């Protein structure tokens with residue numbers, strides 16, 4: 001199915017009510033829900049993510065767009081379960097133990113959802129066990145966020161826990177985290193911006 | 209009857225004060241002043257847990273003094289672990305994670321921002337805030353942030369009354385103790401207390417303590433005019449707090465803690481329409497009264513340096529956090545003194561050699577012509593390595609010495625009244641809760657000295673104002 005232009009525009013313009021309406025209208029017309037997600041909502045979110053990375057839109061716009069997208073997902077998600085839709089990957093995202101900052105983590109959740117991944121939000125202050133539970137629940141990529149120099153080192157423990165498990169990848173990010181730090185602790189991936197998170201996850205899943 | 213040693217300390221203090229203030233006026237002192245904003249690091253250095261320094265401010269003070277003396281720094285904040293749980297527990301303040309109670313004993317206290325649904329102010333309460341910010345804080349905000357205090361109209365309670373009395377007395381006790389602490393810093397190690405007073409931007413106040421960042425972001429899209437009106441209503445009050453808590457001698461700057469007013473937290477348009485117009489007049493007015501402001505620019509404000517250039521030369525000290533300190537120097541160094549820019553990641557997780565190398569570069573480039581103060585990018589918690597702080601300190605002693613005689617700071621600006629609106633959109637004067645006129649109307653005709661009665665009323669009434677605005681800004 002091609003792009004549902006109305007849905008695409010409504011997400012892009014962060015119009016919550018229009019998104020819900022467009023989704024309902026499309027479903028009434030018999031459109032497959034999986035296609036509404038992958039062909040209309042995902043591209044709209046990707047565009048917003050790219051514009052964020054390019055410095056053309058800002059966090060408030062991202063939050064509004066995510067909220068609009070969520071209005072659509074609230075209708076679609078229950079139906080996805082009953083369709084033959086397979087998410088392109090299962091990801092869990094959490095801020096590490098001792099750290100309560102979640103604005104960046106929430107943007108990562110948003111961008112991954114907006115890319116069509118099934119995302120579990122683990123919240124803040126996550127010990128290794130939280131990530132273990134997520135992996136046991138089917139997540140194959142674990143994303144760790146940290147904003148404090150005192151908590152970023154905890155990521156090493158998460159990475160260490162899954163080092164011997166080739167099926168589980170650990171990706172790290174957050175303001176003080178750098179590519180070099182990510183390599184030193186042996187993380188499978190790093191991105192500076194939430195908008196690049198999807199690319200890194202997809203590279204991980206492709207085994208790159 | 210001061211001894212030789214006391215005189216020595218006084219001389220050292222004077223020397224350091226001159227070094228620090230000269231640099232802050234963007235001039236060249238004898239050498240680069242060192243002014244590290246050490247928070248929980250002080251506890252670690254003095255052998256205390258985070259719980260101990262947060263629960264017992266005497267220990268926090270001891271720890272700050274120990275650091276100042278051991279590292280021989282020019283200036284420190286007299287207590288950067290500023291939350292005292294005696295005070296927060298007195299009123300059952302909900303928004304802190306307290307070491308030893310809510311978080312492990314060796315983790316620093318933490319401010320916890322409520323989620324969107326639990327914000328301390330609701331989206332439809334702007335008019336009430338605007339009409340009378342002080343009354344709104346007492347009547348609506350305080351009962352929500354406190355587990356003890358009940359709102360007007362609810363049945364009064366033993367615990368609520370106690371919380372108010374204990375909270376007020378604890379605050380007086382705590383503030384009083386700072387005077388002694390500063391005097392001790394001066395007498396024991398000749399150290400300057402680095403800042404005095406507090407300021408935060410109206411938009412940050414709305415996000416941090418009232419609407420939450422997500423709630424405010426939504427309001428900025430859905431009711432931007434109300435948000436602007438609220439910022440304007442807060443302005444005179446925030447100015448008043450800054451002005452009345454500033455250094456009366458106009459030597460050290462007012463701390464301005466900058467949280468989420470920059471891109472990408474706001475759009476450039478929102479910065480221009482809401483953030484900056486409700487900050488700039490306050491900074492200018494403070495400078496007209498001879499007060500510098502320390503812009504503690506958390507994160508990276510690279511998109512806004514041009515706006516900051518609109519401020520008068522030397523009116524601020526600009527602290528660099530995650531921005532590129534070399535770039536900021538190029539863009540602001542001719543107008544303002546800079547501080548910081550040494551990444552905390554280096555100080556916490558890299559060998560001392562790396563710290564030295566980076567500090568040397570900063571000293572060679574950023575400090576070359578004066579107007580630089582050595583400090584880390586962000587406040588230093590207990591993950592900071594002592595040997596790295598030593599490396600930062602020694603490197604500055606070694607490479608931060610200027611040749612020639614120090615340049616002298618220009619005289620303080622001429623005091624003149626500015627154009628800051630006195631009341632914003634609200635009805636109550638900043639600094640008061642119940643104005644004298646309202647009180648006077650309830651009294652019989654005063655036969656004695658009416659001015660005396662008014663004076664005493666105003667001065668005691670202003671304590672009620674201090675209490676609530678200090679909660680909002682400092683704790």
Ligand code: B12
Nearest residue numbers: 100101102104145148149173174175193194318319507586
């Ligand atoms: C907002 C904020 C808070 C809020 C948090 C609210 C919330 N719900 O998140 C509050 C007020 C609660 C807070 C509390 C504290 N904070 Co704070 N906070 C900040 C602030 C101002 C912004 C952080 C932020 O949200 N950035 C915006 C987001 C979008 O950026 P980001 O998280 O980096 O995310 C981006 C990328 O990194 C990436 N990303 C993020 N995570 C991930 C993960 C993956 C896998 C990937 C791929 C990408 C990715 O995507 C995002 C978008 O592109 C910073 C200063 C600053 N301006 O940076 C200080 C700052 C981080 N805080 C600091 C401190 C010290 C604290 C406190 C200890 C203070 C205190 N004593 O109360 C507490 C600690 C609480 C705790 N235990 O966590 C310091 C840290 C210093 C240090 N040594 O590390 C900073 C730097 C301020 C400073 N200069 O002193 N803080």
